[in-house]
Amino acid sequence: MMKPLCLLLSTLTACERVKDAAKATVHKTGEVVGSSATVLADGVATGAARAAARGELSAALRGRGLQLGKISTGPAAVPTPSAPTDPGLSARPTTNRLTLYVIFNQVFADTITVRLFTSENLEYGRRRVFLRGHRDEARPVDVVFDPRTDFELGTKVVVE
Known part of the structure; x- marks a missing residue:
């Protein structure tokens, strides 16, 4: 009886560690993607302004x-x-x-x-x-x- 209980507790503890590691990985990935998106947006805006x-x-x-x-x-x-007076244009x-x-x-x-x-x-x-x-x-x-x-x-x- 004690052995299955220890096995269950070990599994739950390991799952919690895996879950925490997954959260940290997702968070770090989100930071990298967010940073890349900001760099991309800045580059697009700069290129658009230059090409305007x-x-x-x-x-x-x-x-x-x-x-x-x-x-x-x-x-x-x-x-x-001199602009047309078409109300749809405004x-x-x-x-x-x-x-x-x-x-x-x-x-x-x-x-x-x-x-x-x-x-x-x-x-x-x-x-x-x-x-x-x-x-x-x-x-x-x-x-x-x-x-x-x-x-x-x-x-x-x-x-x-």
Whole structure:
């Protein structure tokens, strides 16, 4: 009678140790996976930000003293007057504002054209904007596209 009881207690104790070891292993695996997921998410976010938009300024505008800095995208703060008035469009979240950081190395006052191209070099957005700046001035300039324009990763921005 004593032998089966000892065997039962030994089995239960061994099972408890195995259970604790399994918990510790699962916990450690979860930490590693969580850390890897964070590193992956950071890498994806960095790559997406890097690929979000790349700019190209025409030689004519460079010759007139313009220079481009950082280009970023975001939702338009207010609707544009030329935007379609379709009520269904306002319900869809969109990223249709392009912010160009423009550096004026010379006095500039003229209309520029900003065009958007996919990674396959297909145009999908175009806006004309009057731009005015003084020598040694630099500032962000917002260009708001049609609400149906949603910036893609790898967008090429051509300013001419």
